[in-house]
Amino acid sequence: MRRALRMSYLAAAVGGLGFFAMSVLLLGVWPGRALEHQIHATSPEHPLALSASEQRGRAIYAREGCAYCHTQQIRYLSSDVSRFGAATLAWETIFDYPHLWGTRRIGPDLSREASIRPEDWQFSHLYAPRALVADSVMPAFPWLFDGAPDRPRQEGRDLVAYLETLGRDRALAGPEGEAHARTACNCSDDERRFAFAALNASPAMARRTGEHPRLDASQDLSHGKELYAQYCAACHGLRGEGDGPGSAGLHPRPANLAEHEYTLDRLSASLWNGVAGTAMPGWRDLAPRDLSAIAQVVRGFHAVQPEPSLPSDVLELGARVYADRCAQCHGEKGGGDGSAAGQFSIAPADLRSGRPSMAASLRALRNGVDGTPMAPWNRELSEAELSAVAYFVRGFFQQ
Ligand code: HEC
Ligand code: HEC
Ligand code: HEC
Secondary structure, three states: OHHHHHHHHHHHHHHHHHHHHHHHHHHHHHHHHHHHHHHHHHOOOOOOOOOHHHHHHHHHHHHOOHHHOOOOOOOOOHHHHHHHOOOOOHHHHOOOOOOOOOOOOOOOOOOOOOOOOOHHHHHHHHHOHHHHOOOOOOOOOHHHEOOOOOOEOHHHHHHHHHHOOOOHHHHHHHHHHHHHHHHHOOOOHHHHHHHOOOOOOOHHHHOOOOOOOOOOOOOOHHHHHHHHHHHOHHHHOOOOOOOOOOOOOOOOOOOOHHHEEEOHHHHHHHHHHOOOOOOOOOOOOOOHHHHHHHHHHHHHOOOOOOOOOOOHHHHHHHHHHHHHHHHHHHOOOOOOOOOOHHHOOOOOOOOOOEEEOHHHHHHHHHHOOOOOOOOOOOOOOOHHHHHHHHHHHHOOOOO
């Protein structure tokens, strides 16, 4: 009896230690190995590591506390997937050590930030978020700049270079990478649905195409004005002149809406898809009736002026210059669909659905459109040719 009691200490010690060892194995080592295996099986062979600049940007992201407000993890929830895109796979964060997943979303998730916004938007936004997004609570980071949004210091460049890596590896893995991960993924049907949804749900990824809603002209103007003031005035200015507080650092500058006429269909396409390659975002979070109301405000900025009529020899000169110099980009009929149009990230203007005022047309020809492939023509064309073609292109517009 006594002997058995003496042995019980030993049994308890062995049992206790054994239990401890077993829990370490079961709760620590084994899941760790399973995860490692899963990462290995689903990751592409050579995921792209961060460059030196991107690595520095990552350190700045950590230093500035961006992770207090932004997550980098899309959860397996339909609310996350429909807003940001496919749920995060474990391998996507292999270079993220110590990780910057974040736990709180005061701002949006940034896992798929790469190529959603152009650089000029990112710089202007970091310099002064409220200059672009009127009701933003994101703090400004002016010390990353030399006094202006288009003069970032090295630190600012590094940080934006890092933002451009978020989601990059998964995008680079491409359809083969997705197919590979899908077969190797040890996940339930439900998880599979979230993990392999469309990679990026941002409207900015729709680029130039995409069905857009039909807008109508009969909407409440005062409601439209409120919406315009909230969402658009920061860039386009309260009177639509393209001179809002956020406009200074953007290339191309926001369109001067007072100097343009747009068809309703063009406005719908541009509001729904944004303008690819520029800071103009898509506005798919707004209901079609709100977009209609905003479109009415935009059209109201343009004052109807008497159209000058020029002699036919001027028109002929304009037509000749256009066919020689402009049609390869803007298209024979002005639809923005010339043979060279596809090679530019910012599309040549479609002159059939949007008409600049005579002054704006001439200005675009003399100065070019900063930040786009539209170069200045004042050296190559004579004054007479410039004004003839500036006039001629306005004739493409179809109400
Ligand atoms: C106090 C919270 C807060 C902090 C800190 C913060 N942000 Fe934000 N951020 C926001 C909010 C809110 C938004 C959404 C409104 C807006 O776009 O300004 C946002 C938006 C963004 C966006 C736009 C995402 C998109 O495409 O719509 C980016 C990029 C971003 N932040 C990067 C950063 C970086 C980089 C840092 C650190 C240098 C940072 N944020 C720090 C709150 C924060
Ligand atoms: C972050 C700044 C920004 C905001 C906010 C913004 N825009 Fe723009 N917008 C731009 C830029 C930049 C362009 C592109 C100019 C160009 O292509 O030369 C543009 C272009 C446009 C155009 C011309 C599109 C075309 O097809 O040529 C319209 C119309 C327009 N914006 C309306 C709006 C309206 C309405 C809102 C609010 C719902 C809005 N924008 C919000 C920056 C902005
Ligand atoms: C290399 C291609 C290319 C060539 C060549 C070209 N353009 Fe452009 N053009 C563009 C692009 C790109 C834009 C800017 C679109 C934007 O701002 O979103 C533009 C803008 C314009 C605008 C301003 C439109 C507006 O709504 O404000 C006018 C006017 C114009 N071009 C006329 C011409 C004329 C006339 C010629 C020939 C002398 C010409 N372009 C040659 C690409 C080209």
